[in-house]
Amino acid sequence: MSRIVELSLGDQIYVAEFHVVDGLMTVYTDAGGTKSTSVNGMNELKLARLLLGHLVREGKANPTS
Structure with missing residues (x-):
């Protein structure tokens, strides 16, 4: 199940x-x-935020608006 x-x-x-x-x-x-x-x-939500932060720094995520 995705979150x-x-x-x-x-x-x-x-x-x-x-x-x-x-x-x-x-x-x-x-x-x-x-x-x-x-x-x-680890807390799953905190870990997901950490990984998302890495993706942002790598230029692999776009802001929503």
Whole structure:
């Protein structure tokens, strides 16, 4: 089941989908970016925001408006 994560950086808001399967989280952006990592007991929403932040810095996520 996919969930949504939002990240606010300055005046920009970024949104992505993420899901966790067998302890592996994958975040997907509308710009085609993906990033995966093991959850290892971390808070899933915080981890998804962290991964989305990495995708933003890599230029693989677009702001919503």
